[in-house]
Amino acid sequence: MKKILCDIAIEAGKIALEGYNGNFNTFYKGEVDPVTEYDKKVQEYIVKRLRTEFDNINIFAEEDDLQEDTDKMTAFIDPIDGTVNYAHRLPMFCSSIGIYNGKESIAGVVYIPVLDELFFAERGKGAFLNDKKIEVSNQENLKRSVFATGFPYDKHISKRNNIDNFSRMLKKIQGIRRMGAAAIDMCYVACGRLDGFWELKLKPWDYAAAAIIAKEAGAVVDSFNSREWDLFDDSIILGGEKTVKNMKEVLLYD
Template sequence: MNLSQLSQNLNIIARRVGGFIRQEAQNFDRSKIEMKGFNDLVSYVDKQAEEQLVEGLRELFPEAGFITEEGTDTTKGERYNWVIDPLDGTTNFTHSLPIFCVSVGLMDGDEVVVGVVYDPSRDECFSAYKGGGAYCNDNPIKVSEAPALKDSLIATGFPYYDFGLTQQYLQILGAFMSKSHGIRRLGSAALDLAYVAAGRCEGFFEYNLNPWDVAGGTIIVLEAGGRLSKFTSDGDYVFGREIVASNSNIHSEMQDTIKEHWKQTAE
């Protein structure tokens, strides 16, 4: 399999679907929002964007199955699977806040080998494939060289439906506030990962995530020189529902800061 060519074609598909999302954003009707669960929004834009992605990716690589947020195709592949979030940042999108993206990762077994995160509002296409480096609009990107947490800007995501660990999370936020340049909450985990890869922030952490939130961005962080893990240990950060991403230099500091307050009993 030619990962370089596959990545190029994936970028084309992501850009095309992102163009559809950008067009729909101009006149989006908020009355068409549906609720999958408490604070869990979905729109026809999510669904149609996913259908377009599945159609294009099925043609691009017929051997691969799909893991999709909206359930457009649930056919699992024996070895390869596309992991798709057609519109990461739906809540932002429905409120006309232009921070959302298309995120797609290709998994070879348990490993993401190709990924793309396309931001249609800024026309920025972050992409990577295993061994090929990381890029934004064909320009190489690297993680920040900041040496310590005190020199760093940290991104995170706040709980929006499962509030059982809110107090612990607030304690972690407080710790990061006092140890870093500050915390940012963009509302799109995929873009948070892309921004770590591009050196715009030094670290990102969040829990209660799904594989489609992070799959596309993880390979971009790794190929940009970053590091990934779970909150307090190594492990499956794609399906493990929690992730720490960093420029590598501050990773241990981030994990130690989280470990001080994170006592999740359901690990």
Template sequence: MDLEKMTQQVVSLCQTVGKMIRDEVNRLDEQDVEYKGVHNLVTYVDKKSEEILIKELKKLLPEAGFIAEEDDKLARGSRFNWIVDPLDGTTNFIHKIPLYSISIALNDGEETILGVVHEINLEESFYAWKNGPALLNGKEIRVTDTEILDKSLIATGFPYYDYSKLDPYLDLFKDLMQSSRGVRRLGSAAVDLAYVAAGRFELFYEYGLNPWDVAAGALIVKQAGGQITRFNGDGDYVFGKEIVASNTRVHNEFLRKLSQYFFS
């Protein structure tokens, strides 16, 4: 399998579907919004995007199955699986806030071997493949060399349905407001991860996430020289519902700080 070539094909597909999504933003009406759960929104654009992506990804690797946000009835493959978020940042999209993305990863068993995050509004394609570089629109990207949280810009996301960890989460947030250069909440976990890889953030953390939110971005961070774990420091971050992704240098300092609120 030529992973580099396949990655480039996925990038091209995301760019094509991204233009379709951007063309639809001003046509969207409140009546087009559906609720999958509490504050968990979906539109016909999410569904249309996923249909196109799945159709084309099947052509690229016919034996692969799918783990996709908008259709949990898709068959999973015995070895290869595409992990697809057709529109990460749907709430931003609905409110016409220009930050949302397409996220596509390919897993070989439990290992992610290809990842693409395409931020639609700036037309920025972040991508990587196993044993290859991390790239942004064809140029190699790397995480920062920042060594302490006090000089770091941090990204996070807020839970919209699982509030079981909200108190320690807000306590940590308050701490980071005072012990870093700032904390940002953009509304697309895939973009947050891509921005860590590109050196725009030093660190991203969030809980309550799904594989399609993080699989592609986490690989890009890894290939850009970063580190990814769960809150407790272990490695099951794709399916583990929580993630810490960093430039490596600030990772342990952050985990020590996090543990004071979550594991004390």
């Protein structure tokens, strides 16, 4: 599983870099939600490889509404997480593949090609960055913590846009970083570069792989509401156990 998924992610990253270092066309799925021709090329490659390597695997992917039944073994794919960055030639983008059997996580891989950073985790076997084991930060003091977050594409028209939470949290902590790719934010929490992460209005492909990596690195993955987080929640809070508790005391869901 590890060799196959890591190889697919690295090769997908090479395809993404072809466009990043060359030329590509950008289209829009809505008023402000971009998709490039390389989002589609990378997804086509990943899907083809997964169907070759795994019999009867279902696919739940961002582009082209490719969303098959998730009750069986399913690959959740974000071919280029951070498309806005990619379209603007900013280096913070990645390919993300999470494998689940129903709601049970199996393995996840996130590859940041410009930085050549490969995050991988398999259920019960720990989390790794370029084959070096990683773990979450043990920072519990909010005033010394650096978090990451993001904003939904409809932030200009929706009241549930995370701006209030951003303002509330910024006053409590050392700083906030905005990478523009949820999977990268989550992996950076997993390896201790960031102390916590939260975001609203995400999709399963945004965090399927990174959630496995973060959990295997010792992070708590939680939701804004009282129920247990699952892959189809559209909100997420991530960090060490005490950090998540502190974050939930500051953040508002609606």
